[in-house]
Amino acid sequence: MNNLKTQNTTNFQPKTTKKKTRKDPYAPFIREKLELPEGHNKLLLHSCCAPCSGEVMEAILASGIEFTIYFYNPNIHPLKEYLIRKEENIRFAKKFGIPFIDADYDRQNWFDRAKGMEWEPERGIRCTMCFDMRFEKAAEYAHEHGFPVFTSCLGISRWKDMNQINRCGHRAAEKYDDVIYWDYNWRKEGGSQRMIEISKRERFYQQEYCGCVYSLRDSNKWREETGRQKIEIGKLYYSPN
DSSP states (O other): OTOOOOOOOOOOOOOOOOOOOOTTTTTTOOOOOOOOOGGGOOEEEEEOOOOHHHHHHHHHHHTTTTTEEEEETTTTSSHHHHHHHHHHEEEEHHHHOOEEOOOOOOOHHHHHHHHTTTTTTTTTTHHHHHHHHHHHHHHHHHHHTOEEEEEEEEETTTTTTTHHHHHHHHHHTTTTTTEEEOOOOOTTTTTTHHHHHHHHHHHHOOOOSSSSHHHHHHHHHHHHHOOOOOOOOTOBEEEEE
């Protein structure tokens, strides 16, 4: 991890684009058919939460791709937040009968790897470490259980650096001859907007920070500086209105 370079993200602002809101967000969406790399039809989807994975899951389902959800996110703290995010993801997976792998919550391992990076900014080397850790486990599971392709819903969020995520995904897959990382751009064709539409439709829990304690700390610091209330775990849910 010492070879990772810090990225200057102090003044980072997500790109803003005009949102194309559909007249009826509850109407069926006509999707393009997705195809996995090299003609494969079995996929392991690393998921971080229900809001980020909702659109991804529906897109994969619409293309008839066989897939399983792999939930491995030891970065999410505190435990109450972790359990809410996981249960919301399980709830949505059950709705469609999608297999759900509940991996270990080895948070001490995450904290050990994060030592020395506690004050790194979002999108910096701590985030790279975090993506590496989660994708290493996802790639290992894919290798051991016959999944030729794995991907993640992490990149659908406009708050994330998609290139950073994809580099970590490819790096994890390179350890195995029989595993490919699929770096599909889930944001395109209105994917990010449908993520919000689905979250409202399903009334998902609306997390207000990335997940780790350092993200929570920095988010609350910004809220205090701007006169806003601190984040309350388990309080905010999406509303259809």
